[in-house]
């Protein structure tokens with residue numbers, strides 16, 4: 001696999017406090033990085049730096065070798081980094097196809113001359129939304145709406161997808177469907193995915209690599225199996241989980 005995204009020495013200070021403290025990692029195309037850590041450990045702030053919403057106090061993010069950090073959310077999106085949020089933002093009376101058309105159009109407006117991304121049917125297949133493209137979004141279950149938000153983020157044609165607690169509020173079955181969909185985003189579309197979630201049952205089988213944060217810094221990085229058995233991680237975060 002090829003390195004897609006490289007975060008180097010990322011630090012973000014609010015006042016004197018480092019919410020993110022010298023964090024480095026790489027993300028390959030088609031791989032999934034799970035980001036875990038206690039409340040307040042800096043996960044959302046790190047995602048915001050990657051998404052361009054926060055300029056880092058120090059450090060850089062590069063995508064395909066080109067600097068993508070510190071230039072605003074629109075420029076990060078143009079560089080190929082897309083983000084979803086915990087809340088869904090769909091127009092209830094619009095169909096998913098209408099919403100995808102708007103997202104495709106936004107991409108074309110920003111990047112004239114570049115091809116649009118995956119066909120609607122392909123996004124629907126990957127996101128387990130087959131047969132739902134032409135229904136008003138208000139008729140979708142809340143889990144399907146969450147998947148639809150991921151489809152909309154993908155319609156902008158990203159190389160990297162950032163997911164902030166996508167499984168929050170989902171039952172086991174819904175989280176399993178979501179996990180399979182995110183795996184297809186990586187495997188079938190070749191997108192690099194960074195997922196923040198507190199749900200270990202969802203995240204551990206999904207992630208290729210897990211990065212554990214504590215007080216803004218990297219406590220450990222490794223495969224899910226390495227992380228599950230890491231003494232420092234067990235002591236400070238996973239406990240008996």
Ligand SMILES: Nc1ncnc2c1ncn2[C@@H]1O[C@H](COP(=O)(O)OP(=O)(O)OP(=O)(O)O)[C@@H](O)[C@H]1O
Pocket residue numbers: 014018019037038039040041042043044045046
């Ligand atoms: N805009 C801000 N101004 C000041 N402090 C902030 C700001 N955003 C985050 N922080 C602080 O930075 C630290 C990290 O917060 P962050 O939300 O990134 O953690 P988190 O790991 O995502 O937490 P959670 O799991 O609860 O979502 C916290 O101490 C938080 O209070």
